Amino acid sequence: MNSFLRTCVRLLFAIVVFRSFSGASPVNSTKTIDDDDEQENNVSDRLTGCFPGIGFQMPQSPPSSLDGWWCNLNSEYAFVGFSYEVEQCQSFSTLKRDFTDIKQRFRGRYVRIYGACDRKGFYDDVINAAWQTGIGIHALIWFGFNGGSAWKTRRDALVGTLYSNRLAKFVVRVVQFGSEPLFDGVLSPNDLAEQVRELKARIGSLRIQVTVSDMAYSYQKSGEARSVMSAIDIIDVHMLPFFANDASTARNAWPIVQRDLNWFIQNGEGKKIYFSQNGWPSVTYPGVEPNSKNAVANVQNERDYYNLLDAHCSYLKSVPGGGVGWFAHIYSDNQEPGYGIYDTRGNLKFPFSPRVTC
Incomplete structure (x- = not known):
């Protein structure tokens, strides 16, 4: 079963419980978005003089120090990049081509790895x-769905690669x-928090941050999960409002988004927030089905959801901790059906040029 389908099956259950508490390669080069006179095409200097800022010119070789290398987290709000599933074990040439596309066509700064390739x-x-494309990486330790x-x-x-590859600390932020390890219960919250702390100690000299990617409900279902919140460096939020039992259309989804976001603002200890697994499906199929009879899945609503986030750019920028940066889940329908910006033939499903600053 496709990993995202399995994730959504679990999400269907999670959201019901929560409410009771309260690739084909791209071949087209169509330039994107609804024309918006207020879209900022000129990015500030702070996004050109640091990595992975838009317009930043990569050096031929890595510098001697990380000092001054990374952009300030305050600049990483609005659209920051794509989730990118790697179960296909893409070749280096495919990775380079897709990362270039993300960077140049969409002004993405990061790729968030999803799934696992054990090659x-x-x-x-x-x-x-x-490194060769000038894009940052949110890496992932994948637990999977079968235990073990x-x-x-x-x-x-x-960890071995992060230390052996001299470029790693300059591109892996x-x-x-884990992706939903709290919800899956792969470890107890306290044990998960301890694992996070141990990993932070192991890679601390590389100045790479550690987080857990999960839903608000996953933290809420156990009081012990606060130990995880305290252990992580930043907050990765799964934001899939289509599955809420009060969902209707993407244009009306902001109260659902804000509901979970407010919980993280109130309980996140002021830490930086990203919407890591974030989107609205263009199709439904077994496992990707709404809890609300009013929820609508089609290409227009997938597009409307990202426009909704664009419309609230100023609010997302103002969130404590450095604003909210969001990823589009996912790059291609060939990676996860229904959520891709590209369809299975490599065509853009709709114009897509989200705001990267406001």
């Missing part, structure tokens, strides 16, 4: 492609310690 050297390919201890092997392999 030896795969993360070296990711890191090298990121494969995550330990993935963790150790990733964050490591996600």
Whole structure:
């Protein structure tokens, strides 16, 4: 079963419970978005003099120090990039082509890795492609859905690559310690928090941050989850309002978005927030089905959801911790059906040129 389908099956259950509490390669080069006279085409200097800022010119070789390298987190609000599933174990050439597309066509600054590829050297390919294209990486230690201890092997392999690849610390900003590990209960919250702290200690000298990517409900279902919130460096939020039992159309989804966002603002200890797994489906199928009979899944609503986030750019910028940066989930329908910006033939499903500043 497709990993996103399985994730959504779990999301359907999660949101019901929560409410009771309260790729084909791109081939077209169509330039994107609804024409918006207020769209800012000139990016401030702080996005051109630091990595992975828009317009930043990559050096031929990495500098001797990370000092002054990374952009300030306050500049990372609005659209920051794409989730990108790697279960296909894409080749280096494919990674480089797609990362270039994300950077040049959409002004993306990051790729958020989703899923897992256990091919030896795969993360070296990711890191090298990121360096050559000038894009940052949110890496992932994938637990999967079947239990077991494969995550330990993935963790150790990733840590080894982060130290052995001289480019790694210059392109990997964050490591996600699991995608919905709290919801899945792969570890107890306290054990997960301890694992996060241990990973932070292991890669601390690389100045790479560590987080857990999960839903508001996942934190809320156990009081012990506050230990995870305290352990992580930044907050990665799964924001999929289509599955809320009061969902209708994407244009009307802001109260649903704000409901979960407010919980993280109130309980997030002032930490930086990203919408890491974030979008609205263009189709439904078994496992990707709404809890609300009024929820509408089609291409127009997928497009409207991202326009909704654009319309609230100023608010997202104002959120404590440095504003909210959001990823589009996901790059291509060939990676996850219905959520891609590209369809399975490599065509843009709709004009897409989200705001990167406001």
